[in-house]
Structure formats: C-alpha cells, structure tokens
Amino acid sequence: MQKNYKIALLGNPNAGKSSVFNLLTGMRQKIGNFPGVTVDKKLGTALLAPDFSVTLIDFPGTYSLFPTSSDERIVTNTFTNPQDENYPDAILYIADITQLEKHLLLLSQVHDLGLPVLLALNMADAARADKIEIDEKSISKQLGVKTVVISGRTAEGMQDLKRELKEICETSGDYILGKTFLRFSDEEKNAAKNLREKFSQQSDYQRVLIAHHYKKLPFLTEADRAFIEQNAPLESLKHQVRGTMQRFERIEPLVRSSVTRPGDAPDALTDKIDDIVTHRVWGLLIFFGLMLLVFQAIFAWATVPMDWIDAIFGGLTEVVNDNLPDNWFRSLLTDGVIAGVAGVLIFIPQIAILFFLISILEESGYMARAVYLFDNLMRRFGLNGRSVVGLVSGTACAIPAIMSTRTISNRKERLITIMVTPLISCSARIPVYTVLIAFVVPSVTVWGIFNAQGLAFMGLYLLGIIAALASAWVFKKILKSEETSFLLLELPVYRRPIMKNVFLTVYEKTKTFVIEAGKVIFVISIILWFLASYGPTKAMNEATAEAAQVIETEQLTDQAADNVLAAKKIEASYAGHLGKFIEPAIEPLGFDWKIGIALITSFAAREVFVGTMATIYSIGSDSDEFAVRDKLREAKNPKTGLPVYTWVTSLSLLIFYVFAMQCMSTLAVTKRETKSWKWAGIQFIFMTALAYLGSLFVFQTFG
Template identity: 60%
Template sequence: MVKEHNTQATTKTVALLGNPNCGKSSLFNQLTGLSQKVGNFPGVTVDKKYGAIRLTSEEEVGIVDFPGTYSFYPTALDERIVVQSLLDPESENHPDAILYVADITKLEKHLLLFSQLKDLGLPLALVLNMSDIAEKEGLQLDQQQLASQLGVPVVVVSSRTGEGMNKMISLIENLLNLKQNPPSDYDLPNEVRELTREIQNLIPNLNDYQALLIAHHHNWLPFLETSQKKAVARLVEQYEFKTLREQVDETMSRFDSFSPLVKRTLTHHTPESNDFSNKLDRVLTHRIFGPVIFFLLMLLVFQAIYAWAAYPMDAIDWLFGLIGDGIQQTLPDGWLSSLLVDGLLAGLGGIVVFVPQIAILFFLISILEEVGYMARAAFMFDRLMQVFGLNGRSIVALISGGACAIPAVMSTRTISNWKERLITILVTPFISCSARIPVYTVLIGFAVPATTVGGIFNLQGLAFMALYLFGIAAALLAALVFKWILKTREHSFLMLEMPEYRLPVMRNIWINVWEKVKTFLMEAGKVILAISLVLWIMASFAPSGAMDAAEQEALAVAEAQALDEQATENLIAAKKIETSYAGRLGKAIEPVIRPLGFDWKIGIALITSFAAREVFVGTMATIYSIGSDSDENSVRAKMATEINPETGEKVYNRATSWSLLLFYVFAMMCMSTLAVVKRETKSWKWPVIQFVFMTGLAYLTSFLAYQWLS
C-alpha cells in the first residue's frame, strides 16, 4: 500500500510496535537519528513520530513509531490509535509492514500483542531487543527454532549499543518484498464463528481475527459508518457475544500457546539478575519511604530548574538586551526602533528565555524515565491522584509547575488517558510558578506586617507559603470538579510494566530534550510572538495627537516641579502609557475591577502582565514614574506612598493588597502557558475555558477578600 505522508514524498511505511519499555523508541532513534518529525494522529493529541531511512536499494522507507501498546484490547486512547490504524486499510497510518519489538528478557510477557498482530495478516518480523542485557543475565536463545515456530523472521539487536542495526535494515527490505504474509494461528472459538461470518458479509475484506476485533470494538472505531456500527451491535446482541469473557479467554489461550515455545527456545544459564531491581523497589516504592524519596528527588529537580536555569536565562536576557541596545544605537528613535526592540525582540526574548527551564526539566525527567524510576512514581501516586480525577503521572506535572507551567504542561504527554491528561493541563497553572514570586514579594509587605510568630516564624514568610498552599488546594478542587464535568468513554487504568533499573541512554535523552525545545519554539513560540506584538501596539499607540498631548503635559509638569532628566523621562513614559490604548483599556475596565479595590493603573498592570506575571513589577515601576533600572524596593516604597485622590487613603492598603495577591494566585495571566495549552490540546477551546474559569475564580476570591477586609 502506498500513502502520502508529511514528508511530501510518497513512500512505503513500516510500523514500529511493541509494549511500553521494550526499547522501541530507542531503536527508532537509532534508525532515524534526528531526521524525525513529531506530530499527532489525526484529531487527537497522541504522539506520532515519523522518520525515514534509505535501504540498500536506495529506496526511501518511512518508519512510524506507534505508542507503546500491551494488547488489542486497549485501556487508553493511545492504544486505541494503534488498533484503529491497523484495522483500517484506508488510514494514512496503516503500515505496509510491521517490526514488532520485544524485550528478550521479558519475551513471554511481550508475545501477547505479537501473536495478535500476526493474526492480522500483515508482513511481520520479530525484533528482540536488549541483547546486551540478555548476555549479562546468561540468557541463550535458539533463534532459528523460534523463527521457525513463529513463522516470521527474527533478529536480535540492542538499542543501547546499536548492535544489529544493519540486520534491521535488511529485514525491512525483505519484509517489503514478501510475496506471502504469515499465516494466522488463531483458532476462533466455535461460539463466535457464525458471528464473525456475519460481520465479514457486512464488512468485506476482513479475515477471521479482524472480524472478531470489529465485534469487540465496533462502538468506538471511527472508520466504521454509523449503519455498520448499528448492524454489528445488533449481531453482537443477537449472538449474545460477551466481550469481556472473550477477551479473557483469548488472552489465556494465547499464553497457553506461546509460553511453552518460550521455555523451549530461551534458556537461563545463570540466575535471573533482577534481585537488584527488587531490592531497590522495596525502598523506592515503600508505602512511607517511597513518597518521601520521590518528593526529595522532585525537590532536587525543582531546585535544579531554579539554580541551573538562572545563568543561561540571565545570559539570554543579557544577549537580547545587547541586541536591543545595538538596534537603538543604530536606528533613530521612532516607531520602527520601538517595534524591533519593545515588540519583536521582547517577544522573541519572552520565548527563548523559557528554553533553559524546559531543557533542564525534560533532561532530568528523561533521565528518571530512562533509568526506570518514573514508572514507580506513577504507580505510587496513582490511587491518590485518581480521587481527584488525575493520574499517577500527574504528580510530576503538578510539582514541575512550581518552576514554570510551560514545561509542566508539556510533560503531561506521558499521561495516556485523555481525560486525566486534560484535567492535569487545565489545573497545573494553579500551582504558583517562579514568575509569581516578584509579585508576591512586592505585595506581601503591604498585606502582612513583618512580625515574628512563635519566636521563629516570620509572618510574611508564612503568608508566602500560604499563597502556594492556596494554589495547590485550588488545583486539586478544580480537578475534582472537572472529574465530574468531563465525560469520556475511556476507562482509567494505570497499566504499566515495572522496567528493570538500567543506565540511561544519553542519545535518547538528548533527542527527547531537542524535540521538546523545538516543539515549544516552533509551535507555542508563534502564538507568544503574535500576542507580544499586539501588546506592544496597544501600549505604544493612541488616538491621533493623544501621545503628543500627553508628552507636552508631562513636560509642563516636569518644568513646574523642576524634575531632573531621568524623572522627566519616567513621567513622560507614565503619561504616554496612561493615554495609550492599553491605558484607555485600563480606564475602561476600571468599573469592573473597582469592586476588587483596583484602580485603572492596576488595570494596566493586569493587562500588561498577561504577557508574563512578573511584568507586573516593571509595569508598576513605569506607571509610578520609576525607571526600569530601579529595584523592587524602590517600587515598593513608591507604591506604599500612593494615595487614592478620591478617598485620601493609601491605594495599597491591606484589603487591596490581599485582593491583588489572591487574584494573581488564581488568575490565568500567562499568554505563554495558554499558547502551550493550545498546542497540546490542538484547540483554542480548552485555553479559553481555562482562562475563563481561572479568571472567574480569581475575580470571586478577590472580591470576597476585599469586601471582607475593607
């Protein structure tokens, strides 16, 4: 079968399939290197990796790395993608041949899906991975007997060392030239024979096993027409087909057939060497010590993101500042210079500055994944997380959100269940990220006195911790609400295999980090840059003549008050912001935000800090005529003396300060995160819902806090 792929070239394709943790993706990386494309299957956010290799005949062949799958009876969305792609010959992802990758040290467990694939009738070969580990464990394989008994070619390789890659390329070439596909060994139970015949009459060109799978999965297979689904449903009811019982019977029957074969062809000459993994698991998955160790590891990851990312982020800021200074010195003052520096360059800087955090997070998480630890973490927390509609793997995203929500949202790709992944994406921004710290630092001084409690605790420090706890509580409660609102036919099971602890393959880690960084820059970056330019336009332009009038007014005030050059420039900047479209929007929304204790100046800060929360401090500095070179103490001092001209009271009293703090705890005020959510969900629907419900919650809590404390 010949199909069109994203490479714009017509090629034959070979599917890489296998259980999770079989080393399939490592083999894909060995075969294709960095010549890969990462996308999604049509209509869903499940990863599809596509690469290309050139055979000895100079023919180019596409390689598709499918999600890890345990069997043709899926428990998650990504497993369903495999089933529907292989059952539908018209699917763009339907392969011309299949390489089934199995861990040779767990061969018996991994042959279930292989035996099901063989019964589909597609060209198929068995690739036995982890040969280096098998050798250390004293495993010996009768490869010729195994291939003869299974009726398919068998090769032994190592994704870690690269052994056997040439054999795989030759195997692909031979598979694509096969004249006859392997025969099916599956013997249909007598009670379903008549049902499958009826389905074959209804849907042509199905073999026996394909017809049986249609009977099991007809209600959700997207390529079936509505009339076909209804007809199959009637047949299933007519023949009293019990899908769960048939799945169990089939699974047991398959194990009965291939288990003796594995025992005959694979022998141990030394004791199994998984004692080390078992001993580690007794500690790392312990009911008490396990969670403690996990949180200590996540604390190290969290601190590494802070500490290691600080230097490259500062370097990026310095570099963009240097480029900006160069542009300003080269071009005369004007809209073009401002567009390039304050719009385009600021937008690009706002994108690139997140790269160190994203790279460091995925580097460390990839190491933990490669060594086999993350599967244990998901296992430990799955039961607790499911109470809130989340998944064991959600714990990593929630903790990572304390550094930055952007890489945290991207890390949810390890969650296979659509509903649990979506809930994790929607609630992760509630976790207070590092961008909120400058806002908290400035405002807590107005909200809480600097007193000591109990002789050792600083009250402002306790308030700082309370803000983080508010965010965590909001995330869990929101997840609980979404658990009941979001409906899906997908059942939640955490089905995973505990892999042996192994040294990480650095090639896989670097490729994974590169993919994540490239995805962020190329996909989310486009949206961030566009919004940055819109914000620059709003803050830089005003109705005709308004900016000149604002500047003349500022100059008159500066002359009357005998202000120096720096103070005059700051005053001009403040007046221009006030009269700009952003300032006018701030005044326009003032009636809406006044019940929260906010004036139009705070309104401008709310608008501009949508680019990033930490922009709040810089906006306050400009609005209150403090240069951008001032530190946050000067910002705090100026804000502390700000008086409301209508009431004569301080603007930043306790009520307003707590109201603003709570607003920043709960509000979705980060366009970068919204851009990434759009990228991960493939729709603007969920970012809009997220923005509305988080901002609504922020408004409500701020309103209650202000009214109560006023």
C-alpha cells in the first residue's frame, strides 16, 4: 500500500489556487472543517499516476505567515505545529506569473518552514498574452525550489505538475532544508535556540514563528506561553517588517533577472472596463442592472424548474394516495416524507442559478469592484460591499442569499449579513401578503396610476429593508470583533470565467445544501406533520364524531365532508392544542387560536400559512389564495359575532410575517453557515421578538 501523502495547497488570494485544485481533484472533493473555526476546508483526492493518489488540502488564500484575519491564521496555526491533523508532507505553492514579486513573499516564508515545496508558476497563458517571458530554471535555481509552469485555465503543464508532485512526495521523507531564505537576526537566532528543546520537532523558522505568534497559537499550553514569554518573545512588528523587507530585497533582483516584461502598462483592457464599471454613476447603474438580472433569474426563471419539482412530487403523492390504504403510514409518507423531501429539493433551482451567476461575477473579477463601490455605504451598517449581493438575492429567497455570504472574509460583517438577510421580504411571503393585504387596503387607484394594494406591497418590502439595515446597525454596535476593520482589497485583472470552476461551485453549493440543511428541514417536516396529524386520542375521536354529525345533519358532499373532517381534526391535533395554548400570548396581537395553528405550521415555510388557513376553515387545502381570502372575510368571532379579520388584525398579521423567522430552511442554513445553533437561535429569537413587538404595536395602537 502506498503511503497516503498529504499535500497542502498554498498561495495568495487570486493566485488561481482553486482552478488548480479543481483540475487535480475534479469531482473527488469534500468539505471539512478546520479545527475551531468556521472556515470550510476543501479536501480532494488527486490521482498523480495510475497507482499513486494523494490528499490535497486547499488552505485559505493568504499573503504571509503573519496573519491579520482568522482565515489566514489557520495557515500559521497549521504550519507551526507538526502534530496538526492537516500538517502536510509537502506543499504545492501556486503563484501568479504576472504578479510574481508579490506572490514570492509567502513562498519564501513557506520555503523556510522546512517542508518540501513545489512552486507552480500559474497563468502561463495570461503571461504569454501580456508578452511576459519567464526563465523558470533561473527562478528554481535561485530559490532552491522545484518549479513548473502551468495554466489553471488551459490545463497546460498539468502532467509535469503531477510528475513533480509525485516525486516530491516520494522523497519527502529525506527532505532536508538547505539555507533559509531569511537571514535571522540575533534575537531570532536566540529565540530559535531557546525553543529548540521545547519544540524539538519544529524547524528553526517554525520556532521563530512560534515566538512571534505564541499569544494566538491554539496548540500551545499556558505553560508553553509563559515559557516563551520568559525566554524568547519576539516583538512582532519590528521583526516582521525587517524580515519582510529583507525577503523583498532578495526577491526583487531575482524577479528582475528571470522575468522580462514588455513595458510597465499592465493590462490596458482592465483599465478601460473599470473606467465604466467603477464610474461614480455608470458603475452604480451597471451594478443595479446586474442585480436586477440576478433577481429576475431567481425570482422568475427559477420558477420553471421549481414547478417541475412541484409537479413531480404532486404526482408522487397522488400515486401513493391511489395505491396505499388511508392510514397513518400513507399520511406519513405523503404529508411527512414526500413533503419534507420536496421542501428541500424545491430550493435547488434558485440555489443553482444564483451561484451560477455569482461565481461568474466572482471569477471574472467583478465582485471586487462591487465591494469597492459599496464598501462605504455598507460599512455604516456593519456590513460589507459584498453584502449587497446577499441582500438583493434575499428578495427571492434567503437560503441562497445566506449561502452567498461565504465570500465575505470579515467574520463580523459576514455574520451580520447572515443575521439580517431573512428580514428582506422573500418570495414565500408573497402568498401571505396577497391574502391579507386585501383586508387592509382597498383595491383602488391612487394618484391616478398606482394601485393602493400594489403600494402597500411595496411598503411591506421597504419595511423589511429598513428592518434589515436597522438590525444590522444594532448588531454592529453589539458584536465585538478582534479583527480591525480595514479595506486593502486587490482588484484583480478581468478574466474570462473558467466554466469548470463555475460548475463545480454550483455543484458543491447545491450538494451542501441538500445534505446539510436538508437533514434539518426533513426532520422538522416530520415533526410538523406529526403535530398537525395527531392529537390526544380522546380529542381526536371526539373530533371525528363531531365531524360525522355535521356531515350527516348538513348532508354534505364527499369533498365538503373531507374538508369538515380535516378542519375538526387539525383543531383536535397537537398543533391545534398548541394553537390554543399560545392564544393568550398572541391575543394582544389580535390573533385567535386558528391563526395560532397557522403560525405554528407555517414555521415549515411561510406559504404554508395559506394552506393551513384553508384546512382550518374547511375549504380544502388545495384552494387558492382568493378562496381563502373570501372564507376569512366571513369568519366571525363566536363570542362577539364581529368579523375576526378586521383590517387591524390583518395589518398586525402582515407586520408579523414581514419580521418573523417563519422558515425552518433558513434556520437550517444559518446553522450550517455559522456552524452553530447559537446564531440560528439568536436569529429566531430576535426576529420573532421584532415580529411580536411590531404586531403588538399595530394592534394596540389601531385596534
């Protein structure tokens, strides 16, 4: 058996790491976690020769071993600790030929760690187009590192890369670091010496790094820290600056002697594009045009495949209903299992389409421009330029929107974006708004052209946006962050997106959603099915008997009889009991227990509200919004004889649905993206509280 070699993939952001990772591993990828942080770890198996495969670990893109964000810190943590589960046997370092000087800084640090390194000079195709000539033998010789020239876009040089990687793995056991790139200062020499006994497995440079970063390295014990403090502290910045400058002093002549550039006007095309795309006026218009396209795609185009999925599962339900006897098992299968699976799969079109568009924007280099344009505005609310994309997509569906925040590298800004995105009115709120708005606003024309109901619709959307920004501002004030917020953003040269990367992103996002969030959604679906279908035996029996009596006295048709039975049953079910149980709490909002039931069942998804109301008012759960609306209009309070759905109750209910976290799928995705139930819980509580207080205010003021 061949040893299972681990290879770490390292490089600066925008070096083209992920293209190389995708080329080497294809579909043989999986997602794991780096210990202790919420950063995804991409693992893949690469077949280097017919009988030789290795595990490739994709590390976050980083500029140096002196981290400023927690993503970058992962690299330093792993590479100073040979015991770390991700500590590799060798390193594959990706550098962009067109930006070589900058990209060799981290390489020179990585070289000093004492692990065998293969340097892949990437973007050979772009370099050729820019007429950049490169002498890789000279680079290899001067750096003391094996080098191959490749292109992640055209896959050139991949055979050489695989061969060299294999060789470097096979000889990794015998690898001995020659001279370090960095010439240690006296303090650094001292630190390396003093720590030699305590950190015997590390190289000198690793010991120096430990002496720099000891306060933040998680694998050190308190005793270790005290020891370092006493014997080898290296005041970070001074040494870092000296080391970095010294490295650049060696890298500059090295690059000058091995790379020839035609002139110093790099990529005029990017400048031309940016004259328009980052223009004060045109830039904003183009951005909103693109967002309109994204919105249109997930709002309108995705409905076609969504209807197919809906139809398939509708058909499946019918087949089951026709072929199985009417018992608990059939009900579990149709209302629990099939409904649960459908509830997960229905989101695939939106997720796939959104990520297709987003990764094209990302890969082409446009996203960095959006950040440039919106950073200032978004920062006031504790958000990031990239948050705009999430907020806009949220108008279609919060689930892909929350997943899209992955590209926000500042943890606090990303968290706030996740927390507030569900406040933006999504498409699932539309059926609820449609039913209720008619009770609040008459369908009349105002100011000559506008429909009053349409304006009310817009008002609800605006309310959601205001709530999202205001909550973001509050979170910004509350949340503490150890990362200082700054913007030093590289604006990469525009490049044609690599479609392989785009499709792998779509595939990976969809798969993650179906598996990770799908589990939670499925379980909650089953629980909700149980609550709505079962109740205390005595109550359920009484309900059936009552329904039979009504059906007999009123001589109802089969369809109507079924509807009456369903209405009586849901009232007697656990969900019905829960509805009655929470009635005292929701009475101040103007809601009765029937609305209470709908609030509980529509936690599955907001649009379920309409179906549940239909069932409760025994008009058949497949009725459309307008039949439900007519029925609600007739509903009277049994005690007072007054209509239940006055405009105040309806407004109160509308406000509730604008704010409330009535979506288990969103909660499941928040849990998945923040990797803890804590934030999903906080999101649920703050949104529900906002909804409750909003409704309370409305009903108590106008009721």
